[in-house]
Amino acid sequence: MTPTSLAPDQAHTRLHELTVIDVRTPGEYASGHIAGAHNIPLDHLDAALPVLKSAAERGELVVVCASGARSAQACDTLTGHGIPAATLTGGTTAWSQRGHDLHRPADARGVWPMDRQVRFVAGSLILAGLAVGQRRAAARWLSVGVAGGLVYSAVSGSCAMARVLAKLPLNQPRATDLDATLAALAHSDDRSAT
Template sequence: MNTPAAVHPVQAVEHLGTYTVIDVRTPGEFAVGHLPGAHNIPLDHLGAALPALKTAATRRTLLMVCASGNRSAAACAQLADADIPATTLTGGTAAWIEQGHPVDRANTAKASWAMERQVRFAAGSLVVAGLALGTRYRPARWLSAAIGGGLVFSALTNTCGMAAVLAKLPHNQPRTTDLDATLRALGQ
């Protein structure tokens, strides 16, 4: 896999108006805080958005954004396979916020947790459940071992199967009307 073109937050903020910003995080993560003017197309819906993104890329450079830069790099690779040029934001929104750049937040009282926080909560809960159940039913401790092994695998491969599963939950899915409106706006 080729390394996608990347831009650091300092460079991106200087030229923000020259980009079409696409945030590939879940809608819940997007609502918590995103780059000004960003459009939300979750990574698992990117395939359906390719025609609109191809049109948008003819007008402006696509800047792909996620929490840390991993999902946006994967999005850039998927776009490159479809001959759509795109750039990734190095360090993602975490680096953007850390450097003090502005973010927009959704007007919702109930914003979802960031995916990393959802993974930590789910993994921790499963480990505790495995240990607690293991006091009465010894084989239940294997649940804790499996989660621990999964976390080690996740760190070694820089992937996260649990995040992929959690992204499928209803609160992490875009409303069809929101995604359709985003695709119409990009395709015009």
């Protein structure tokens, strides 16, 4: 079984029959998500496998992230466990560029998307390494290390810095939120959002 993909317009026309799983961090999810999407952050996907398997038996799953990279990774994990799933090509970025609405709760906190968090931290570390390197040459190795990590991230399609940043409290779901999402998926046939 290989993961499939859906273009934003295809997903939009079929939204009423799809179960949308958003694998971004809770902060990213709160900053704007597809209406009806269930937030299960990528690093919590393994815990949700039994519920996702049950949901996939009731209807098609489409997995969403900001750009499509994390959702493709999630689909690989799901299909590896025998759970059919499609990824949304281009993620919520492509979704909104095609003119489709993103739901933003009124009480949502503004958290930057993960790619923006990575760019900010990586850029800050490189600048710090260069600035301190003016006085202490060894500090330049910080810049070299971060730059090397960025190159490796681009080549491998994975990002160690994003994995570390995802563990920050602002990027973590409250246990009650994740439990409520899993309960809604386990007992829902109407695919309503949590």
